[in-house]
Amino acid sequence: MACAGIDFGAKTAVVAIARRGGIDICCNEVSNRATPTIVSFQINERHIGESGASIAAQNAKNTVAYLQRLLGVPHNTDFARKEAKRLTCKVQPEPTTGVSAAQVAYTGLESSTPGEHIFSFEALVAMFLTNLMATASNEYKAPVKDLVISVPSYYTEAQRRALLNAATIADVNVLRVVNEHAATALSYGIFRTKELPEKDPIKVAFVDIGEASTTVSIASFTNTRCEVISVATDPHLGGRNLDDLLVDKFAQQFQANYSINVLSKPKPAARLRKECEKMKKVLSTNSQAPLNIECIMNDVDVSSSIKREEFEQLSAPLVDKVRLVCERAIKQAKLKDGEKLIAVEVVGGSTRVPAFKTAIADVFAPYDAKISTTLNADECISRGCALMSAMLSPAFRVRDYVVSDINTQALDAEKIFTDGNPPECFTLVPKGNAFPCLKALTFKAPGPLTVNIRYNDPPSLPFGVEAPNVSGYLIDAPNDPDAKVRAKIRVTANGTVEMAGAQLVKEVEVEEEVVIKPPKAAQEAANGPKDVPMADATAEPEKKDAEMPDASANAKGTAPPPAEGADTGAKPTDDANAAPVGHADAEAKPVNGNIAPDAAPVPMEDVPVAPIVEKRMVKKIRTTDLQVTPLPGIGCILTAELVTVATEKEALMRANDLYIKERSEAMNSLEAYVYDLRSRIGDYGDLKDFGPDALRQELKTDLDGAENWIYSEEGDEASKSAFVERKAALVNKANPIFFRKREFEERPTRIKALEIAIDLYKKILVPGVEEYAHIPDEKKTTAQKCLEGASLWLSQEMGKQSKLAKDVDPVLTCELLNAKIGEVTSICKPIMETPKPKPKVEEKKPDAEAEKKNETAKPEENSMDTETPDAKESGAEKADPTGDEDECRGNTCCGNCGPVPV
Structure with a gap:
């Protein structure tokens, strides 16, 4: 059995599988370790990943890229509008939910408009996940269904739910949705348990500059645990912004020198961007990079070059933004004066830019932290996801290591009543709170009410103030001023918010039978004096004086007999070795047929007394489950019905792809x-x-x-x-x-x-x-x-x-x-x-003389005495000890002869 871990990036995705022997990165159909996040449609075919990237230039209008960026994003936000400009296909709202969707030409499914179809980004991501899981299955040589997938830390609750819906459409099981910085921290800590301390944690900073976003986090490590302390992110700062600078520069230069507008058509624009990406990589290790493109547009060949100094001047504003993100992470971590960081691990492809590395080193220099590159910049997130999938799967036994993550946005709860009272709003989950967590709300029950969960600081969201709501729930509570409503809201390990349930809590009086303990005086009156043994109380007065001396001699300790008229049962003896009255170890001797009084006296408090039962009114807390209904239309995510429809369509398209193949x-x-x-x-x-x-x-x-x-x-x-x-x-x-x-x-x-x-x-x-x-x-x-x-x-x-x-x-x-x-x-x-x-075996006749010798030798061998030489030489007959001499005649012997007497 194997589990997969997917680094779901903006430009590419990396798949790793956990199996016996370690973590392996999966290669796709063209032996690349990273797969482009592209889905392209051509007539009735779908081209996903590498095949989609190969025809993207020729099929630009039907190619969808940057699937991660627009997943679960409402179409009416500035974020969606900015991202739509980077796509060559048409982006429009999904008719039912208003979430971002792509319109492409595709004839593999029936639609209202022949030849055109609208796919939500949930459906597009489901297509891409299907391709990635096929890559994992090909590597493992068996179907792989379980996975852990990473998302950027700025992902909202709606985007995380959209990713889970995409997994449902793709028919894969998501064990957990993990933040990228948490996967990186796990990949860093679990392989260094021997180096990490047991008690005093060390702190490490992680800087991840990817294709479209930048995340800086600080975490503390021990050999058994990792805790994320702070997270700062910029969802609009990444390596593609450097590409934009180069594309704009050379587009203006070509307009002036060659009178061509490269950005006016998608194909030449894509070729220019591809060459600018190569130049960016060349400038990371060289001082100058050339640019040569043949027939870029209108049969015009263009050429140019740029130096690293000029490139760094162009990218100076972006370098300042990287510094700001690092400073925000340090401020949130509340590092003390003189506190040191062990290292600053840089991951992500864009951290290879020298200007970014210099800015990171300058910010963390006061904390004595040097830049470290011990992690694989492109594959550490996928490895961390694969490790977490192995931890969550029962098929693997992994070293115990805990990763505690924090939420990057505070959540507020708003109560809206139907009785006319003003809404109430308060902070439900503060920023930096560890999750998963469970929060409880208790308030009066004025009738049915609505509980809305929303973000505390909408301007800091990537979407802005257009989409602050997370979820809403209608609680069907009665109008009872004496009752209260208790609602439990859970932040799951995936970062999603859900209401665990709501109950009506009310204090009521019920009639119950109560057991009353009898008063102390009544118990003493019923049982007699507390210090008198039960045996003395029942003994006959006339026999007491006669029996007590004999009984006292049976104690473990030896004590002198009591004087005449002494009350032997009132007090124990003063001898330390004598057994006290009522001691359990005293031996019991019969006295006139009865047990001695001091053999086993029973304490008075052990005597059962009949309890007194009364019926009284008792106050109790009674809880009743209330019906909770999620409110639709919040978060711009697909409903369960739409997810089912999308799942059926995906199955049809998968069958169509197989038939076309x-x-x-x-x-x-x-x-x-x-x-x-x-x-x-x-x-x-x-x-x-x-x-x-x-x-x-x-x-x-x-x-x-x-x-x-x-x-x-x-x-x-x-x-x-x-x-x-x-x-x-x-x-x-x-x-x-x-x-x-x-x-x-x-x-x-x-x-x-x-x-x-x-x-x-x-x-x-x-x-x-x-x-x-x-x-x-x-x-x-x-x-x-x-x-x-x-x-x-x-x-x-x-x-x-x-x-x-x-x-x-x-x-x-x-x-x-x-x-x-x-x-x-x-x-x-x-x-x-x-x-x-087989050859015949001939039976040989026995030799008479040899047989005689053998028979005569037997008594010699078996006898204890030997014959004398004289007897052998003379041939004297052996004496018969039995006296039967007639049996030993001739040349044979019966064997019963004894030794020859000397």
Whole structure:
């Protein structure tokens, strides 16, 4: 299982996957590690990412770029109007919500206006996410659905919800929407846990200058935790602003020198911007950069150059803005005098500009912080997202590391009552508050009321004062002056705001049974004096004096007997070793059949007393859930119904893309087959000799017709099946030619294999070969007939085949040769592998003298005593210890003889 992390940038997006072994950056279809955020429409096709960028210049009006910038932005804002000027397509409001949308020419879906379609940026981002997840799946070799995606810190609540809607349309699961600076901090801290302190945190600044925005953040680090302290951002400051300076400069220069307005048409403007981007990169390492563009407009070639000093003078206002953002971040962090920062990590492609680096170093110099480039400037955010996705996924075990982020905008809550009371507004979530968090509101219940969540400082938003509202909720509360409404509002880990619920809280009186504890005097009257053991109270007076001395001797400690008339049960003894009255360890001895009084006395307070129960009126807090209805039209985001419709459209377009891909592959296959077959059946082709002239001419005619049909209007409108059928017809007609050529090339090999098999099995028939001498003659005769028949058949068929031309179907085919090889093998191989008979084992007759020696040796070996040499030499008979001498006669012995007596 794998999880993806996506750095969703303004110009490009980077995809990383977390899998066993680490974090890997995914390469797209052209092996680039960054994919352009572009979607282009061409007739009924969609080109996303690299393919969209390749046709953007030729298809400018139907190409949408900067998807991140206009996602979830209301169309009636200055932010949307400024961004729309950078796009070559038409941007207009979505008819239902008023959010920004793009109008393009696309015939893959039915629309009210034929050939035109309006796509919201949520739908466009969904298309782009589908492409990125396909890249991750190709890298992982399996489907990848879970991801963590980054957004700029200035993203509003509406934009974050729009991104989640886009993920729903794309059918991917977003585990979390994380800010770019938080992903960068995670990527920095989790790999330095051994270097970071345990208690006293260190502070590091991060400066991220991207394509369209700049973010400066300061975070504190320990080996287990990272806390973001401050965040400052400028959503209108980035690397593209430097490109704008160069484009405007050279456009004016070309207007004066060549009398051409490059910016009047999209294609020359795009070419000029592309060359200016290259110049910016060249000036980062060189003192001068040239500019040469051929036929930029009206067949005019232009050339120019710029020095780094001149470029830095042009970009001086932008450098000052970078300083201001850094100073704001330092001010929000409330750094103390003399406090030091460990480093200033610079990320983002535009931080490579020397002027920006110098400005950053000057601002952080008082804090003894030097610029550091230990992080990958282009890939650290995607790596941080992939790490967070692994942390959130149950399929991975990642080192424990906590990242605490803060919100960059304060949120206010406004209560609007229906009873005529003036609205109330107060700060709900202050700026810099850590999230996720849960806030509770409590107020009176004057009837149904509305709670609106809005930003505290609308002018600081990227949208401005046009869109300060976040969300609104209608709470259906009763008109009860004695009750209160408690509402809980949650800021989620994604940065979105939602109402967790609302309850009606009211204090009511209910009748309940209450247990009353009896008074102390009543308990003492019922149980007797507190210091008198229960055993003494129940003992008989006349037996008390007689029993007490005997019982006192049974205590653990040894105590003298009490004097006459002493009250033994009133007080414990003064001896420290004596057991006190009522001690649990005292041994119990029967006295006249009863337990001794001091064996186990029961304390009076342990005696149960019947409780007194009364019914009283008790005050309690009663809570009732209230119905909460989100108010539509706030935040300019798609409703659930519109998201469902967009999801269905995306599924249809995905199926259409798949069909177009398969149709294109079928057309390319037919076209390639036409060109290949035409060249091979020609006068210099390898198939010329294997096809009759009539068939080859007929094939050439069919191939020319197929080629003309492919490029005709009929071919443009043809379906996938039409291409498949035309190719199948050509293949069937050309198959005899390919068959003859294949047979001609493979026949010698099969003939050689048959000859080798015949020669191999002929070894069976060679006389005098000891290896096969055991084979019966009838089997050898069978093998001989088979081999002679195969040889005769082969010679006859080869003779017939030699008389045939190449363009005639062969008589001796590879199929027949394979069958003959199988026949010979099936008959001769078992005969050749006939096992040799096992040799007969002859039984040897036992030698009488050897047997006699063995039998006479047994008693000698088994006896404990040995015979004397004299007895052996004289051949004296052995004595029979049993007295049975008749059993040991002759040359044999029964073995029962004992040793010879000396």
